[in-house]
Amino acid sequence: MINVPVVIAGAGPVGMTLALDLAGRGVRTLIVERNATTTQHPKMDITNSRSMELFRALGVAEELRAVAVPPSHPFDVSWITDFTGVELHRFRYPSVDEIRCRIRDTNDGTQPLEPPMRVSQVVIEPALRAALEREPLVDLSFSTSFHGFEAGEEEVTVYLDDLKSGAREAVTCQYLVGCDGGGSQVRQILDIELEGQARVMDRFMTHFRSPEKALLQRWGIAWHYQSAFGTLIAQNDEDIWTLHSRFPHGDSSEIDPKILLRRFIGRDIAADVIVANRWTPHLLVARHYGQGRVFLAGDAAHQYIPTGGYGMNTGIGDATNLGWKLAAVIKGFAGSALLDSYEAERRPIGIRNCKAASDNNEIRRTIGALYTGQLYADGVEGDSARGQAAAEIARLGNLENEAWGIEHGFVYAESPVVMAESGARFTLDPAVYEPTTLPGARLPSTFLPDGSALFDRLGNWFTLLNFGSSSDVDYFIEAARDRQLELTILTINASDLNAIYEANLILVRPDQHVAWRGNGVSDSRFAGAILDRVLGRSQN
Missing domain, CATH: 3.40.30.120 (Glutaredoxin)
Structure with missing residues (x-):
């Protein structure tokens, strides 16, 4: 039977970050992932400045930036009628290069060490995987299904299936960490309930490739273009885009993603759909972040709507909080109470960030209510409605992308x-x-x-x-x-x-x-x- 100090279920960004942290402290891990490779779904699109500080400490920040949006590009967020209409208001944010200059020039403790980073999860996961594959203390196993565990006072026995060969094996470890997403099997086996609001909304994601940059960035580079009908994310500021739109009534299998694109954009465009699916965001936090020798991190412990980008970023904080504590206990110079502090420290942050995401969404709802028929009218009536909407958007602000207190x-x-x-x-x-x-x-x-x-x-x-x-x-x-x-x-x-x-x-x-x-x-x-x-x- 294989024995390893730590088994991590789930090789998303949180699981891989935890494995990197443990390896850097001399602790071997086995990380298992049921999928054959890294995610094909874009999911997150912002790595905030606190997460980038932590990635810098792990020695991978520049490796991740190499696959991100160019550092000269801004983080602007724009509210529009549609791409055939007008831009109502633009919240302007500096580029990575500009933020670096500000950080150097403002040495008063108010600045992060690292700027944030625009990058899709589709891109960041392979970069993290490459870093893990260089680590001799990390065994990374894709196409491996976690199907249960038995936790005792001294060790945990984890049961795994090799999805390629069909072989089953048992692995013993000192600690198991469930980084296995919102539907976490680890959490379910522990019978830990989620608290909060499920199914906050229904959304439909269309991830696509289009050469029509001139139209989709017609008012200049913006990270997000937003309206009441959805949010368009510029994933690489070149030809990869993601639209998150309201889920229309009906069977999701019968939805034509290009109709949703036309509704948001204002006309048909040349687009090759890479992946499209319905998804349901939640505002949930686990009642507990673990039990005994088993812990939860990332989406297994908390699930948020994306307003603010708190999902993965909160999970990176979980991983770097838990990693050093596990290592210290395994190496013998810390007491078991150190591991008890993981929930005591991180769950309040999970609850706080859940509320922040909800508050940010309420601002979006308020802005969405401004999108009446008058907003699209011609002449004086339309001009007046658009002017009023622009002023109200500016007044309501964009805290979800300016929450420096939440981040640091x-x-x-x-x-x-x-x-x-x-x-x-x-x-x-x-x-x-x-x-x-x-x-x-x-x-x-x-x-x-x-x-x-x-x-x-x-x-x-x-x-x-x-x-x-x-x-x-x-x-x-x-x-x-x-x-x-x-x-x-x-x-x-x-x-x-x-x-x-x-x-x-x-x-x-x-x-x-x-x-x-x-x-x-x-x-x-x-x-x-x-x-x-x-x-x-x-x-x-």
């Missing part, structure tokens, strides 16, 4: 493995990221005096940022050595950064979140108590 401003304030500060309060503004080193927060990103990025200087495990006394650092070094914990010490002499980081000492976790901060420790015993808490070895 979350704090694991209630985590059992974070050294919370008495009386500390954090209020999330979805639209604004306020840099803070409050324990549980993402560490603010800056550039150091030598030009290097602080995030690039963080160690593979915990990092102690030292803005103050070297003797205090020695206490942490001694405590880490006693616990066989790899601790990176980074001494920073930059007075202009002191106000951003707010303390002389900051203990940073492997996922770039602050575990503890303070201006000093009295001895190695005190430092050890801090390490025990953040490693789940002690909850006192």
Whole structure:
């Protein structure tokens, strides 16, 4: 019988990211996927800046950008009547290149280290697969069906079918992670319920190739062109497009995708349909993110409508939160309570992002109600209706693509493995990221005096940022050595950064979140108590 530390069910972006994270920390994984290859469906089309920071830490950011939309292209979102009519309002957003310049010029902790990235899941999955296939600690098995498991106190036995040969086998592991999508078998076997609203709407996706770029980008490059009838996504700004439209009444097998294209665009175009299907988005979060030695991540744990792009991006956060914790426990220097913190930290984020996606959708509904017959009228009546609609769209805004607080401003304030500060309060503004080193927060990103990025200087495990006394650092070094914990010490002499980081000492976790901060420790015993808490070895 095969034995491996971790089995991952599902080789989508979340499962593959988790495998990369574990491999980088020296843990072998088996990742199984029932499909013969990576997805043929476009699904997500934005990798946000927080996910790109995490991909950079995993060493694959540039590899992924190589298959994305060119970095000189903007992220504009445009509301239109149709492509034979008028553009009502355009929300303008800078390109990757422009964002990089802003990041370099604004070294005050408010900026991400990485810009977001426009890329389809059809494209990003093969790039992640290529990275995994270079990893000696990852066994990637497509055409392999997961059909059950038995979880005990010491191990999990996973049952697999080879869909090519028909062979069945059992694999034992220390931990199983279900990254197997919205219909997760892992979640169903655990009998974990989903909470929220199912079937929020019905949609029809038409993924197609068309040479009519001149028409489909007639007002200039836009990532999304939107109307009450759907959203057209420019997947590569050249010839690949995806239309998500309202699902018409009737049998989905009888729907002609080209009729839906004509309705949205305003006329017939030359188009080769690559894939077309009905899909039903939800607003659901699992009641629990695991049980015992079995965990859920990504769509297995939460399912959102796409307004805001929170689906895969929330899942990447799940993977990088769970990965280092599994590795730390497997390697023996963390306690089992560290794994309990996964649900305590990530489920509130799942719930928050679910609400944000719902709120964003309500804004879209409000804009959709502006699409009356008058909007398409000729003459003064039509001009007036279009002017009023344009003003209202501008007033309502586009928070779903401007939610910097949602992307970067979350704090694991209630985590059992974070050294919370008495009386500390954090209020999330979805639209604004306020840099803070409050324990549980993402560490603010800056550039150091030598030009290097602080995030690039963080160690593979915990990092102690030292803005103050070297003797205090020695206490942490001694405590880490006693616990066989790899601790990176980074001494920073930059007075202009002191106000951003707010303390002389900051203990940073492997996922770039602050575990503890303070201006000093009295001895190695005190430092050890801090390490025990953040490693789940002690909850006192």
